[in-house]
Amino acid sequence: MKNPPSLKDELNDSQYQAVTTTDGPVLVIAGAGSGKTRTLVYRVAHLINSGVDADSILLLTFTRKASQEMLWRAGRILNDSCSRVTGGTFHGVANMLLRRYGSHLGFGTGFTIIDRADAEGIINLLKSSLELSGPKKQFPSKRALINMISGSVNKAIDLEDLIFEQYSHLSEFADDILILQKHYKIFKYDHGLMDYDDLLVNWQRLLEELPQARQEISNRYQYIMVDEYQDTNLIQADIVRLAAYQHDNVMVVGDDSQSIYSFRGADFYNIMRFPEIFPRTRIIKLEENYRSSQPILSLTNDIIRSAAEKYTKTLFTSIEGERKPYLYGGRDERLEADFVVKKILELQAEGIDLNNIAVLFRSGFHSFKLELELGSHAIQFEKRGGLKLTESAHMKDVLAVLRLLVNPLDNLSWNRLLLSIEKVGPKTAQKITAAISGADDPFAALASYPAGKTWKQGIAGLAKLFAKLRSSGEKPGGLCEMILNWYQPVFERLYADDYPKRQKDLDQLKTIIESYDDLQSFIDDTTLDPPETDQQAYGNTIDTLVLSTIHSAKGLEWEAVFVIGLADGRFPHASAFPGESWEEERRLLYVAATRAKQYLYLTYPRELMTPDRKFKRVGMSPFLVEISPGTYERLEHSYGNSDSFISQKPSRRPPKPPSSKKRKKVPLEHFSKGSRVDHPFFGAGTVQKLTPPRSLDISFDRHGVKTLHLDYAKLSILES
DNA sequence: AAGTGCCAAATTTTT
């Protein structure tokens, strides 16, 4: 530190404690806006300043960007770079370690990381090649399906429970999912592919099964810090435990009321369990909020109050402010958007830059209307959480070639490339893929494949491309150049209608790839941290408004924040039921509202368009109904159509039980220990244990013991 | 039997 004594002035007591602790496990419970990033930054700087080797610090964060920014800030304090600190996401570090130690685990160094879109591709391939019996129509949404099949490893509940909760009435469908999951695993294994979950699972295996690796890693990283600990899953928690086994020198920072990633396997009980896993744990609470004004804090405290929390914090702030959060209900989505635009213009007039304003929403499409409205007012905006550069089809074509150079077993990429050949469809592509993946030299096998008349040329072209690439010895930039030459005609044929627009992306890719010396790390980086398509890449740092999903807004802050779409049915999401998922939606609203420093606007439409283009009147979100009306100021409809709404008193009706409507509630008392019951998916079973209020453990004859919840389970009693 | 082209439908959140 430039000026060591100043540390105490820069930080409050709790922060100072966290920063200067040098050994032993520490759990930092940090409320929203309490300066936890700042605390971690200072800790890194302090450690290095007191002589700790930067090499021995491991900083695990939620995104790669977050760790880069923290290390940059720490570097500024030290007047020196922190480049020797290992920082990044769990997945990034897992990748690095697996490349180094992976061969001991039985897979070669050649594995390719796949993202969700790839997982989806595999599942589609499997769906067409396996004969599935279930009714196609009843498949859940595509995303839900992918989550179930590829993302269930880390879930505390297993896949069978998940299926049964949601689709217990469709046992054929449930069978299909299990079959798909089995084949999905085999496919990945056979073709050297690894998804996000696999990275973590294999890191854990590395630590658990190879004592030598465990010791090396634990020795090397003497100081382990984890940010956003409430978003870790069980495997990540275990990794932390194993990696620190020699010194227990771990500091985790998190906020249980900001846990919003359980759909991805995050388990906020990790925070509760931390002191059990590390018995000597010191708990430090950061309760002062440095971000929001008091009126905003009162409202956000009110949002979270009704949630059952384990670690209670009472946030306080000394930031003055007389503006209460505003609540506005527009007649429909268009008027809601209209309101937002008007207020944005007013804020700008008050001197607040667009950079300091954000609009947040639950789901990506909730901002469509607003995007139109912003466009017509020529307000520049940037949408977060949208399409990534590498998610578009033309990018994936080019990446597939690069991926094959590194991992020729990658059947997914083979399939993708073959499909881009004219006159080759799914069936032909699969046949060719099957033939070449069995061969010793897949590239030679491709060249000698007995091709049909119409598509012979396409195959030959591809084979020639690979021959050229593999003999060239070029750097990634040069390879990319060659690929683009081959790709140009294919590209123009595939995207005949809009290829000029997509061409820009290809140019951008070339620029990115030229900064890499090593093809493997380029491919890893694009999958783990895909660059976004933005105009900022072209160098003009323009003043733009941020539109973002709440999930992508995590950890950020703005002067003024609009949370839109707070209507019943939209927020919480329609599929959330009372219980944990309902609470998570509540925390999501909490995260959204706590992003605001001075101005907070909560808006909702009173009318929504249903898919069949009819209008449906909706009320405001049940979460808003629960908030005490004194904490916000209601803005009335004061312009435009005059058929407005006079004095809408916030109704005092109790939060209505969300849509578990039709199912009649079976009281727990109907069951007793030993009752025989029948379940549509698991079949017959015997009740083992009753857990009030509404859970029971049942031992199924064919599926073992399951814990079921009466609100979800369709149980019928055979004999009591 | 496979490939192509056209129209209709749907859309949680993501390292």
Place this chain on the structure above:
DNA sequence: TTTGGCACTT
């Protein structure tokens, strides 16, 4: 804006 089904062509 992208995916799925259907009819038509090769």
